[in-house]
Amino acid sequence: MELKEAVSCRKAALIPRGSWLFPTCVLCTYGFFANLRPSEPFLTPYLLGPDKNLTETQVYNEIYPVWTYSYLVLLFPVFLATDYLCYKPVIIMQGLSLMITWFMLLYAQGTLAVQFLEFFYGISTATEIAYYSYIYSVVNNDMYQKVTSYCRTATLTGLTVGSVTGQLLVSVTNWSLFSLNVISLISVSVAFVTSWFLPMPVKSLFFHQTFNGHDKKSADLEKRSGSKNGRLTHTAELEEVEAQIPLNTEAHEADKQYTKTQSISLTKVLRTLWKDFLHCYSSRTLLSWSVWWALSTCGYFQVINYSQGLWEEVAPSSRSGIYNGSVEAVSTLLGAITVFVVGYIKISWSTWGELLLALFSLVNAIAVYIMDVIGNIWVCYAMYVLFRSIYTILITIATFQIAANLNMECYALVFGVNTFVALALQTLMTVIVVDSSGLGLGILTQFKIYAGYFAIIAFIFFVCGLFNVMKNCRHKQDTPKSLDSRFSLKANGSL
Structure with missing residues (x-):
């Protein structure tokens, strides 16, 4: 209690009321404009059209795979760099890479140039981790749920507005795809400028941690409690105090003797990550949801990346209207609605979760x-909307199930590992199925393979789910017998 009272007092002294509002507004503005890209739903028709004049083989088998490879290679270094550089520089890097991507999309010509474009897009995708984790370093943990919803709403709104804008400009005003890319470049440029106004965090999860005079008392409390995760819980409780230290104030100057930020070595960070990794994945429930996360995200990326190619095969844009923007807008909006509804669904996920994963x-x-x-x-459009909505529902449930009993450090680690495994599997699938150096299969054959891939996932989780339900049923049947036996013994005076 003394520790909590001290933490509360220090919060009141150091963190000005409403200090969360400015960084949240700036970050939401950045997220909105970074995702407001009207040209993105029309990328494949643009690359195949007269502006770039690339062939289907060049686009599907030589250019698009570069994004997968660069994303995989950059993910772990960017994960460490994000924490070491305290988020803001990496967000600025994301804005810059988006600007380079859309500038090259306007003026780069030839396969090699567009492959470099995909590499820069891979940088922007890998650095998304900085956007989603920055806000936790500058606001108190009692604001986490609110600011997370604001930031994710901003990105979804940007995606929806961008898709709708692109569709209206193409269908109603007959704008060229080149013009849509100009608008996208302007939008990501606004995001880049906005990123410079983000406050610089003073702490991070691993490399830069804040300590104060209460640390010794915290350690004593941990020893007395015997909690395995006590260190992480109390450290997080103390660190949130320092998240918003006002600069150039008497309170800050007076507090210098009690607080400091300590930099942790890379070796120690990696050792801590490895221990947390072993601890987290020792849970069967967490492992099960993580396996589904990795397998399904791999297939989801492949379907999303090449769906425009399939639509182009079914209805070439040169001979029919393009409604890609409308489909993306509907799927994003429907996904947001279904995610909201999921929050009110009551079900025993520990018992029925794996079977539901198999079904969906x-x-x-x-x-x-x-x-x-x-x-x-x-029909393609309708199935695409259904596919994205189901994945959005399940990944939201998986996120909640994984994060429910994890502290923030493990939360970031597990999600990072799951994404890395998904990308590794996607890279393997891309090399074998898509890349021209592998089988280099056509788009129709690819989608048959993706359908079979999801069928295999369904079979795996059906078997695991059936086994889990049977085990739980046996456990429920054995528990009453055990209790009856104990009560019987008590009645006979044996206990």
Whole structure:
């Protein structure tokens, strides 16, 4: 209690009321403009059209795989750099890489130049971790839920507005795809300028941690409590105090003798990450959801990346209207609605979760297969919306299930590892199925393979889920017998 009272007093003294508002508004503004890209739903028609005049083989088998490879290679170094550089420089780097990507999309010509473009886009994707983790370093933990919802709403709104704007400009005013890319460049440039106004954090999760005069008392409390995760809990409780130290104030000057920021060595950080990794994945429940996360995200990336190519195959943009922007807007909006609804669903995920993962993975397999074989663009659009909505629902549930019993350090680690495994699997699939150095299969054959991939995921989790339900049923049946036996013994005076 003494520790909590001291923490509360220091909060009142050091963190001005409403200090969360400015960084949240700046970050949401950045997220909105960084994702307001009207040209993105029309990327494949643009690359295949007269502006770039690339062939389908060049786009699908030589250019698009570069994003997958660069994302995988950059993910872990960017994860460490984000924490070491305290987030803001990496967000600025993301804005710069988006500007370079869209500038090259306007003026770069030839396969090699567009491959470099994909590399810079890989940088912008890998650095998204800085955007989603920055806010936790500058606000108190009692604001985490609110600011997270604001930041994610900003990105979804940007995606939706961008898709709708692109579709209206193409369908109603007949703007060229080149003009859409100009608008996208302007939007990401605004995001880049906005990123410079973000306050610089003074701490991070691993490399830069704040300590104060209460640390010794905290350690004593941990020893008495015997809690395995006590260190992380109390450290997080203390660190939040320092998240918003006002500069050039008497309170800050008076507090210098009690607080300091300590830099941790890379070796120590890696050792801590490895210990946390072993501890987290020792849980069967967490491991199960993480396996689904990695497997499904791999397939999701492949379907999303090459869906425009499938639509172009079914209904070439040179001979029919393009409604890619509308489809992206509807799928994003519907995904946001379903995520909201999921928060009110009451179900025993520990018992039925794996079977539901199997069921919905099977639905996704059917949706992808229908997209591939029907040959009707409107059916393709409908199945795409269904596919994205189901994935959004499941990944939200998986996120909650994984994060429910994890502290912030492990939360970041587990999500990073899951994404890395997903990208590693996606890279393997890309090398074998898509890349011209591998099989270099056509887009229709690729989607048959993706449908089969989701069917395999469904089978794996059906078997695991069935085993889990049977085990839980046996456990529930054995528990009453055990209790009856104990009560019987008590009645006979044996206990």
